[in-house]
Each structure stands twice: as structure tokens, then as C-alpha cells.
Amino acid sequence: MLKRLKASHLWERDPHDFYVEPEWCSQRLFEEEPFVGTIVDPCCGMGRILRSAQGAGHKWIGMDLITRLPHVHASDFMADQHGRTWDNIVSNPPFGLCDPGEGRPKGLVEIALERTRQKCALLLPTIWLQGDKRSRWLETTPLYKVLFLTPRPSMPPGAVIEAGEKPGQGTKDFAWFIWLTGYKGAPQIGWLRREA
Numbered sequence: 001m002l003k004r005l006k007a008s009h010l011w012e013r014d015p016h017d018f019y020v021e022p023e024w025c026s027q028r029l030f031e032e033e034p035f036v037g038t039i040v041d042p043c044c045g046m047g048r049i050l051r052s053a054q055g056a057g058h059k060w061i062g063m064d065l066i067t068r069l070p071h072v073h074a075s076d077f078m079a080d081q082h083g084r085t086w087d088n089i090v091s092n093p094p095f096g097l098c099d100p101g102e103g104r105p106k107g108l109v110e111i112a113l114e115r116t117r118q119k120c121a122l123l124l125p126t127i128w129l130q131g132d133k134r135s136r137w138l139e140t141t142p143l144y145k146v147l148f149l150t151p152r153p154s155m156p157p158g159a160v161i162e163a164g165e166k167p168g169q170g171t172k173d174f175a176w177f178i179w180l181t182g183y184k185g186a187p188q189i190g191w192l193r194r195e196a
Contacts, residue, residue, distance in 0.1 A: 037087025
């Protein structure tokens with residue numbers, strides 16, 4: 001089990017970037033944002049997004065590098081070279097893989113956009129809107145909406161949730177970044193509140 005860092009409210013970093021969002025984050029997304037077709041979560045973890053998709057009446061496909069649930073395909077989304085595409089990708093991805101990096105010419109976000117036929121919705125830190133290089137890249141994508149989550153969600157490591165511990169208050173800002181294939185123009189900005 002992960003332990004708390006000394007003199008801190010933070011947890012040790014999970015080696016696979018397995019962090020779990022509160023269920024309301026995806027429930028509210030599916031209440032407010034229409035999706036047509038199957039929902040695929042390539043980094044489904046504990047399956048919270050999949051349960052919300054099912055609750056909203058969507059068919060779903062779950063994948064993850066480490067399978068923690070039945071009916072989830074073991075798959076390395078970053079290494080999958082089969083060229084498959086899906087109607088919609090909705091995910092809370094491992095943030096450490098989102099950008100290109102050493103040995104990765106493309107980050108998970110770019111790969112997800114290439115494999116989405118309709119909408120791609122990724123739960124990301126709001127810092128994704130900042131920084132010169134990333135902001136210039138975002139301007140070249142069909143970024144359709146940014147929905148800021150309020151109140152700040154707490155996203156502890158999965159091991160904390162699996163141990164039955166309750167997360168506290170969030171300290172970082174997150175948003176759903178939603179891309180729509182073929183969209184041109186400035187992204188719409190809004191808020192997704194826990195209480196509708």
C-alpha cells in the first residue's frame with residue numbers, strides 16, 4: 001500500500017499513474033455532454049467512467065494496461081499499432097503519458113485524438129491550458145470544450161481507494177477537455193459542478 005509522504009497531505013506517486021477520480025466527475029459529464037455511439041476508456045482503472053457511461057445508457061469498452069475488472073481488455077493503448085478507431089474515447093489518463101516523452105514521439109492525448117471518430121473527452125489538470133508549446137499545439141486540435149470541475153476533485157492513488165480510505169478535499173484544478181472531430185474555432189469554456 002502507498003504511504004503518505006512525511007509532513008505532507010500528499011501520497012507517494014503511483015508507479016503506473018493510477019489515480020481515481022470521484023464518480024460525480026464522469027456522471028456529470030454524461031448528464032451534460034451528449035455522446036453518440038460506444039464509449040471507450042483505454043485507461044479504465046477501477047471502471048468509474050464505464051459505470052457512468054452505462055448508467056447514461058451507452059455501450060462501453062474498457063481497456064487498461066493492468067486489468068482490475070472483469071470484461072476489461074488488457075491493452076497497452078500507447079503501443080497498440082493496429083490502427084483501430086472508436087466512436088468516443090472518455091478517460092482519466094495517466095498524466096505522465098499525456099505528452100510526448102523519451103521514447104514516445106506522441107503522447108497519449110495525440111494518440112487518442114487520432115483514434116477517435118467523434119468525441120474525445122479527457123480528464124486533465126487545468127495546467128494543460130498553459131505553457132507555450134502545449135498551448136500552441138492545442139490550437140491546432142479540434143478542442144471543442146473545456147469544462148472546469150467544481151469543487152476541486154480529490155484524485156488519490158488507486159491503492160488508497162482500494163484500501164477503503166476516503167479521499168479528502170482536492171487541491172488541484174481539473175477539467176474535462178473535449179475534442180470534436182472536425183470542429184473549427186475557439187473552444188467553449190464552462191463549468192461542470194458536482195451539484196447540477
